């Protein structure tokens with residue numbers, strides 16, 4: 001089932017503290033960005049990749065794509081100040097290139113190299129039928145709502161899911177949600193929030209706990225261990 005993926009890669013990696021965009025850091029010898037791109041490059045269902053980049057990194061990334069045989073990138077729009085701005089740039093580039101409202105698009109963090117083909121497939125199938133689906137895992141920990149260092153409430157753990165990417169949508173639905181959020185000055189922490197604001201139901205697809213985002217140094221250490229395990 002064909003889909004196009006929007007990969008925001010225009011962050012700065014502040015929490016990683018590497019002094020440059022964390023996506024250039026090697027994970028067992030290969031840049032994080034290349035590992036994530038390779039998942040989609042190697043998936044026959046992936047029709048194309050739209051990559052949001054920082055303009056000052058465009059050339060370096062272009063060279064990286066060529067060196068690693070990544071050929072599916074069809075556009076590299078400039079990202080923006082917030083992740084949401086970078087995703088919107090991708091969605092606009094997709095629509096401007098003739099993307100249809102009922103195409104399946106996925107948004108995936110370039111910093112999450114361990115996603116599985118099974119999850120991608122289930123997301124694509126769910127979106128075809130329902131319009132919006134996100135990857136998530138049940139919370140293993142009890143979650144508390146806290147204000148000023150004091151517990152306010154404890155949501156029933158069986159209802160708490162930790163959300164990842166990919167998040168998949170009918171293109172027209174996400175484009176509408178992005179533009180409405182922009183008009184209203186709303187900034188969300190994921191695409192689902194924007195679609196929820198339209199009142200459209202968002203389905204949850206069970207993902208895997210190893211679909212980690214490389215955010216701090218600890219994640220790099222876990223990521224290296226995961227790759228080592230795969231090689232064994």
Ligand code: CTP
Nearest residue numbers: 008009010011012013014015081082086110111
């Ligand atoms: N991203 C982006 N544009 C931004 C901010 C983030 O395209 N203005 C991308 C990042 O490159 C990353 C993904 O969104 O692939 C998830 O964001 P995050 O993990 O927060 O990465 P950074 O914003 O780079 O890291 P930090 O928040 O620690 O600075």
Ligand code: MG
Nearest residue numbers: 011012013083
């Ligand atoms: Mg960030």
